[in-house]
Amino acid sequence: MKIGGLQKVTLVDYPGKLACTVFFSGCNFRCPFCYSKELVLPEEIKKQPEISETEFFNFLEEKRGLLEGCVLCGGEPTIYGEELVSFAKKIKSKGFAIKLDTNGTDPKIIKRLIDEKIVDYIAMDIKAPLNKEKYSSAAGTNVDIEKIKESVALIKNSGIDYEFRTTVVPGIHSREDIIQMAKDISPAKRYFLQGFRGEKGVIDEKLNNVRPFPDEFLKEIEGEIKSYFDIFKIR
DSSP states (O other): OOEEEEEEEESSSSTTSOEEEEEEOOOSOOOTTOSOGGGTOHHHHTTSOOBOHHHHHHHHHHTBTTBOEEEEESSOGGGGTHHHHHHHHHHHHTTOEEEEEEOSOOHHHHHHHHHTTOOSEEEEEOOSSSSHHHHHHHHTSOOOHHHHHHHHHHHHTSSSEEEEEEEEOBTTBOHHHHHHHHHHHOSEEEEEEEEOOOOTTOSSGGGTTOOOOOHHHHHHHHHHHGGGEEEEEEO
């Protein structure tokens, strides 16, 4: 497994827990609005120093009793398959709660993590309405939409804590798209909308100067979709 980064302390990435965040290099999506091309594009990954698993687990050992949880994100952690399961088991054995951030493309691995009680919280990114054409366009690659739907259902019925979230981007998402995404995943426990903010470093440089949706626009949509969820917020 390639570890491309480690945030040693976070108060926001794992709701309700003091945690660390480990970033895995590599992703099977190429979302044009992705902020983390250094974890996604092979030519950028090569430029980044790697953190060894030994170094990471030595760090965790030092933080026993201080940190409560560990967030696994990327890139996309589930591309590592069984390696991810073993890695997460080792973290769990040290007494840390685990949160997984995923794009939902590997429901088999998600199911393993749930069934074996390895993961405690899952955050799944929803890229577009759940139809193949729109989803593939937003993800920048050909997407098996049935796997995305399977992951949504698995997470909703898992019995563990979870959230869905979407970064909404002018020119990629329309008002109708945002409302349809909410309908596609509802009813659900939590759904968060995150406004895209163009900046240097996103995969598609044409988006660098894109202005986010106005707050009033998102507030209007909130009024239409918040009843579908136990908790809905605009971040």
